[in-house]
Amino acid sequence: MREGQGRGARVMARLEALAAHSATADGLTRLYLTQAHRDAALLVAAWMRAAGLAVRFDAVGNVIGRRDGGRADRPALVLGSHIDTVRHAGKYDGALGVVVAIEAVAALERDLPYAIEIVAFGDEEGVRFPVTLTGSRALAGTLTAAALEVRDAAGISIREALVAFEAPPLGDVAALAYPPDRVLGYCEVHIEQGPVLEAAGLALGVVSAIAGASRHRVTVLGQAGHAGTVPMALRHDPVCAAAEMILAAEAMARATAGLVITTGMIGVAPGAINVIAGQVDFTLDIRHGEDAIRMRATAALRAAMAEIAARRGVELRIDDVYQAKAAPCAKAMVAALSASVARCGMTPMMLPSGAGHDGQAMVDLCPIGMLFVRCRGGISHHPDESVTLADVERAVAVLIDFLEHFPSDGVVQ
Amino acid sequence: MREGQGRGARVMARLEALAAHSATADGLTRLYLTQAHRDAALLVAAWMRAAGLAVRFDAVGNVIGRRDGGRADRPALVLGSHIDTVRHAGKYDGALGVVVAIEAVAALERDLPYAIEIVAFGDEEGVRFPVTLTGSRALAGTLTAAALEVRDAAGISIREALVAFEAPPLGDVAALAYPPDRVLGYCEVHIEQGPVLEAAGLALGVVSAIAGASRHRVTVLGQAGHAGTVPMALRHDPVCAAAEMILAAEAMARATAGLVITTGMIGVAPGAINVIAGQVDFTLDIRHGEDAIRMRATAALRAAMAEIAARRGVELRIDDVYQAKAAPCAKAMVAALSASVARCGMTPMMLPSGAGHDGQAMVDLCPIGMLFVRCRGGISHHPDESVTLADVERAVAVLIDFLEHFPSDGVVQ
Numbered sequence: 066m067r068e069g070q071g072r073g074a075r076v077m078a079r080l081e082a083l084a085a086h087s088a089t090a091d092g093l094t095r096l097y098l099t100q101a102h103r104d105a106a107l108l109v110a111a112w113m114r115a116a117g118l119a120v121r122f123d124a125v126g127n128v129i130g131r132r133d134g135g136r137a138d139r140p141a142l143v144l145g146s147h148i149d150t151v152r153h154a155g156k157y158d159g160a161l162g163v164v165v166a167i168e169a170v171a172a173l174e175r176d177l178p179y180a181i182e183i184v185a186f187g188d189e190e191g192v193r194f195p196v197t198l199t200g201s202r203a204l205a206g207t208l209t210a211a212a213l214e215v216r217d218a219a220g221i222s223i224r225e226a227l228v229a230f231e232a233p234p235l236g237d238v239a240a241l242a243y244p245p246d247r248v249l250g251y252c253e254v255h256i257e258q259g260p261v262l263e264a265a266g267l268a269l270g271v272v273s274a275i276a277g278a279s280r281h282r283v284t285v286l287g288q289a290g291h292a293g294t295v296p297m298a299l300r301h302d303p304v305c306a307a308a309e310m311i312l313a314a315e316a317m318a319r320a321t322a323g324l325v326i327t328t329g330m331i332g333v334a335p336g337a338i339n340v341i342a343g344q345v346d347f348t349l350d351i352r353h354g355e356d357a358i359r360m361r362a363t364a365a366l367r368a369a370m371a372e373i374a375a376r377r378g379v380e381l382r383i384d385d386v387y388q389a390k391a392a393p394c395a396k397a398m399v400a401a402l403s404a405s406v407a408r409c410g411m412t413p414m415m416l417p418s419g420a421g422h423d424g425q426a427m428v429d430l431c432p433i434g435m436l437f438v439r440c441r442g443g444i445s446h447h448p449d450e451s452v453t454l455a456d457v458e459r460a461v462a463v464l465i466d467f468l469e470h471f472p473s474d475g476v477v478q
Numbered sequence: 479m480r481e482g483q484g485r486g487a488r489v490m491a492r493l494e495a496l497a498a499h500s501a502t503a504d505g506l507t508r509l510y511l512t513q514a515h516r517d518a519a520l521l522v523a524a525w526m527r528a529a530g531l532a533v534r535f536d537a538v539g540n541v542i543g544r545r546d547g548g549r550a551d552r553p554a555l556v557l558g559s560h561i562d563t564v565r566h567a568g569k570y571d572g573a574l575g576v577v578v579a580i581e582a583v584a585a586l587e588r589d590l591p592y593a594i595e596i597v598a599f600g601d602e603e604g605v606r607f608p609v610t611l612t613g614s615r616a617l618a619g620t621l622t623a624a625a626l627e628v629r630d631a632a633g634i635s636i637r638e639a640l641v642a643f644e645a646p647p648l649g650d651v652a653a654l655a656y657p658p659d660r661v662l663g664y665c666e667v668h669i670e671q672g673p674v675l676e677a678a679g680l681a682l683g684v685v686s687a688i689a690g691a692s693r694h695r696v697t698v699l700g701q702a703g704h705a706g707t708v709p710m711a712l713r714h715d716p717v718c719a720a721a722e723m724i725l726a727a728e729a730m731a732r733a734t735a736g737l738v739i740t741t742g743m744i745g746v747a748p749g750a751i752n753v754i755a756g757q758v759d760f761t762l763d764i765r766h767g768e769d770a771i772r773m774r775a776t777a778a779l780r781a782a783m784a785e786i787a788a789r790r791g792v793e794l795r796i797d798d799v800y801q802a803k804a805a806p807c808a809k810a811m812v813a814a815l816s817a818s819v820a821r822c823g824m825t826p827m828m829l830p831s832g833a834g835h836d837g838q839a840m841v842d843l844c845p846i847g848m849l850f851v852r853c854r855g856g857i858s859h860h861p862d863e864s865v866t867l868a869d870v871e872r873a874v875a876v877l878i879d880f881l882e883h884f885p886s887d888g889v890v891q
Contacts, residue, residue: 124783257702258707259706261712264712276706290673291856291859295738297731297738305724306787312722330750339740418707
């Protein structure tokens with residue numbers, strides 16, 4: 066690790082400076098195309114220029130810095146992350162990856178035999194508008210013009226907000242797409258947002274895949290009744306049926322490596338202390354790095370829930386409300402990042418990303434890779450989000466090593 | 479069964495007439511001391527007079543009719559039920575018992591060697607004011623003057639509402655209490671409010687006890703997290719812990735004859751589809767006809783829940799929010815009612831009452847008994863509440879038989 070101390074400290078100081086650009090004083094709130102976003106983007110652009118990058122804003126609010134040693138013809142390895150946040154956020158989710166990339170590129174003592182671009186994406190969190198990954202989908206060529214017409218709570222469309230943001234004029238959305246032959250790959254540094262690295266005692270982890278996810282709303286219709294007068298044997302209680310289904314989902318996830326299933330919402334109607342409910346609604350969020358495993362588990366869970374419903378004499382309805390396919394990281398990217406982690410004196414560990422990232426869009430354009438940084442308590446999307454200076458130094462060192470060893474012809478997907 | 483047809487039809491017609499006295503046109507709403515209650519009480523008083531009873535209103539809004547063949551010194555067997563309702567109620571809960579009692583007493587061809595009183599209690603449902611059983615507690619001597627100071631949503635106290643109701647002036651509340659030696663017992667006819675008789679194919683049932691009940695609010699504190707990033711093995715999910723506790727409660731109730739346990743409310747916080755919850759609150763309503771069994775089951779359930787919480791690494795808090803002891807029906811009352819059911823050609827069946835009734839207050843004064851009438855689908859507290867003419871005829875016949883065989887010296891508790 067070379068000169069780690071100074072680099073880590075500069076990254077931490079820049080993250081503090083970025084955090085000042087927030088719509089709120091209590092907790093960080095920097096939504097896509099707001100004034101706080103524009104101020105943060107200008108700051109990032111200045112740091113990119115100081116690191117020797119040529120900087121431009123694209124028409125959907127991404128900040129893009131390029132360093133190619135004067136060889137505009139060279140295809141680029143794309144680094145980066147996003148600089149928008151959720152409401153009441155922490156300082157590291159997104160911003161860390163952008164600032165670490167700038168620091169690593171600034172540290173390069175020679176021009177590398179390929180171009181490097183750093184992108185500060187504008188919309189990963191999808192909080193202000195009812196769409197997400199707007200910036201990365203534009204580069205990947207999967208953004209539609211229609212997606213720019215969606216409106217925020219104040220009735221402002223993305224297209225209108227881009228004008229206020231002073232983004233360059235938007236022509237054909239398809240023209241924002243990078244030609245695949247101009248891109249070698251996409252590599253993102255991000256906080257883990259989970260407790261796995263902390264539990265393993267490791268600073269860094271190499272992502273195997275961004276998990277695919279399905280979300281379902283489950284309705285169980287039973288028979289409402291008086292809590293005192295209906296004997297247990299005559300009940301068709303949707304609360305007990307739902308409880309059994311929730312535990313079946315948990316058991317299935319526990320029995321399948323890498324599978325996570327969560328019930329985050331339950332509603333009981335009519336919802337009185339002395340009334341057997343007539344209806345229970347609950348949610349299922351199902352994620353795995355491999356779509357086939359997620360699909361198989363989902364089918365098995367549906368069958369188990371149907372059996373529970375039939376046995377208890379309740380009616381079951383499962384609505385699919387969201388589906389995102391997994392984005393596997395390229396084997397060569399995983400291998401290259403793991404080799405860099407090892408060369409920097411650490412044990413490489415692979416783990417899936419349960420959270421979504423810009424790589425989910427970029428995978429449609431090029432091979433992707435991600436390096437996770439341990440965060441305290443697995444906390445994210447909260448002002449308590451925290452990383453250590455030492456871990457940030459390690460991330461910068463690994464990214465420098467990765468860039469220095471990255472082959473000029475890219476990696477094989 | 480003698481002249482059952484005409485009696486049943488008159489009871490049904492009177493129940494229809496009573497149902498016209500409602501604060502709402504859609505569903506029956508007749509709250510304590512409202513205009514609808516007063517109108518219903520006056521109608522009941524008229525029917526009592528027509529049945530040869532001397533009628534008075536007491537100072538807490540009960541209508542009391544007495545027939546003693548001119549022997550004011552005779553202790554009375556008290557019949558009756560309540561004429562208040564919940565909001566959006568049916569026509570039979572409460573009113574049936576009052577009208578059937580009037581019909582049975584009217585049918586008596588000779589004066590019996592004991593006095594009979596019929597009471598139409600004013601407040602069994604406890605909907606308007608945050609107290610309940612006001613009328614029966616007044617007679618049983620357990621009503622306190624302080625209870626009359628509670629106020630409804632409009633800020634009106636019971637004491638003020640009694641003035642508007644034109645009840646006789648209220649002096650010392652304790653003076654409303656019946657001396658125990660003036661009362662032989664209390665017998666109430668009521669719809670079952672549950673599905674047991676219907677499932678057994680029986681019109682009538684003899685109540686063994688009004689179940690005691692405890693209600694608890696349970697809080698499970700786990701560790702909130704990201705639904706995608708926290709592996710199953712690292713979770714402390716209060717939703718799954720609560721689900722296991724709810725099923726433990728169900729299993730315990732199923733394994734204990736007569737025990738019912740209900741979870742009617744669940745709240746999940748923060749409550750998002752993609753967030754592992756940090757806190758779950760749910761309720762437990764536990765009832766049994768024997769307090770000792772309920773207490774033992776509650777203790778065992780608490781231990782099981784504590785084990786689940788410890789194993790899952792979540793924090794458990796159980797708050798006791800309500801407790802009502804069981805009101806056992808007097809053995810001699812149960813025997814006498816069962817004998818009458820048998821003499822009327824039916825199979826006597828004993829069952830506990832899971833719902834509360836005025837007998838819960840009257841048991842502090844005298845031996846109590848209850849006769850349940852089958853209701854369609856076990857539905858109550860809803861306009862769909864329904865009983866058949868034939869079952870009502872059977873109830874009138876059994877009550878007449880019971881009165882004719884009731885010993886003038888009362889029953890032994």
